[in-house]
Amino acid sequence: GNSVTQMEGPVTLSEEAFLTINCTYTATGYPSLFWYVQYPGEGLQLLLKATKADDKGSNKGFEATYRKETTSFHLEKGSVQVSDSAVYFCALRNYPGNQFYFGTGTSLTVIP
Amino acid sequence: GAVVSQHPSWVICKSGTSVKIECRSLDFQATTMFWYRQFPKQSLMLMATSNEGSKATYEQGVEKDKFLINHASLTLSTLTVTSAHPEDSSFYICSANHLAGGPGEQYFGPGTRLTVT
Numbered sequence: 001g002n003s004v005t006q007m008e009g010p011v012t013l014s015e016e017a018f019l020t021i022n023c024t025y026t027a028t029g030y031p032s033l034f035w036y037v038q039y040p041g042e043g044l045q046l047l048l049k050a051t052k053a054d055d056k057g058s059n060k061g062f063e064a065t066y067r068k069e070t071t072s073f074h075l076e077k078g079s080v081q082v083s084d085s086a087v088y089f090c091a092l093r094n095y096p097g098n099q100f101y102f103g104t105g106t107s108l109t110v111i112p
Numbered sequence: 113g114a115v116v117s118q119h120p121s122w123v124i125c126k127s128g129t130s131v132k133i134e135c136r137s138l139d140f141q142a143t144t145m146f147w148y149r150q151f152p153k154q155s156l157m158l159m160a161t162s163n164e165g166s167k168a169t170y171e172q173g174v175e176k177d178k179f180l181i182n183h184a185s186l187t188l189s190t191l192t193v194t195s196a197h198p199e200d201s202s203f204y205i206c207s208a209n210h211l212a213g214g215p216g217e218q219y220f221g222p223g224t225r226l227t228v229t
Binding site for chain 2: 004
């Protein structure tokens with residue numbers, strides 16, 4: 001079956017610290033992988049995605065590389081800001097069906 | 113960009129009553145919409161897939177008679193929680209598949225907080 005496991009939070013970091021949020025997946029076939037971000041009081045927003053092995057998704061200083069050999073898609077950012085405080089969801093989409101499977105979310109708080 | 117709205121954003125109802133939640137794609141057409149349920153500090157759980165002009169496909173364990181889904185047009189899907197009970201209290205989120213955005217590009221609504229008293 002399809003499932004996503006991501007590290008539990010909450011995570012609290014100081015501004016300019018390095019961020020890693022681990023995500024591993026189980027899937028049949030060749031899924032696309034996504035990171036979504038949910039800011040307080042808002043809906044999910046696509047942060048970045050990768051559609052095949054070794055692809056690197058990047059956006060707003062965040063990066064994640066699709067590692068088929070380790071079935072992972074870890075999210076990283078070199079220097080976090082207070083404005084990055086949000087909940088981050090790792091997700092996969094597998095064919096057919098176009099359905100998404102989400103991890104449990106990791107809450108990040110960045111303090112000045 | 114593609115925007116998905118939900119209405120209402122927050123609703124309180126009494127046990128035994130029904131509540132309708134609307135999901136609209138504001139600037140694109142969506143042949144497929146999805147409904148999710150999110151419990152506090154938990155992940156989004158897919159409830160059903162809604163296809164315009166046809167019956168919704170429900171995930172295992174989701175009661176189709178309790179959670180009625182209607183996808184009447186290419187920009188509107190509705191979820192009706194019938195005979196609501198306190199255990200139905202949750203955060204309901206819809207998403208719409210934007211074909212022009214590429215395969216699998218989905219845009220999420222802001223969610224609807226349902227509280228059943």
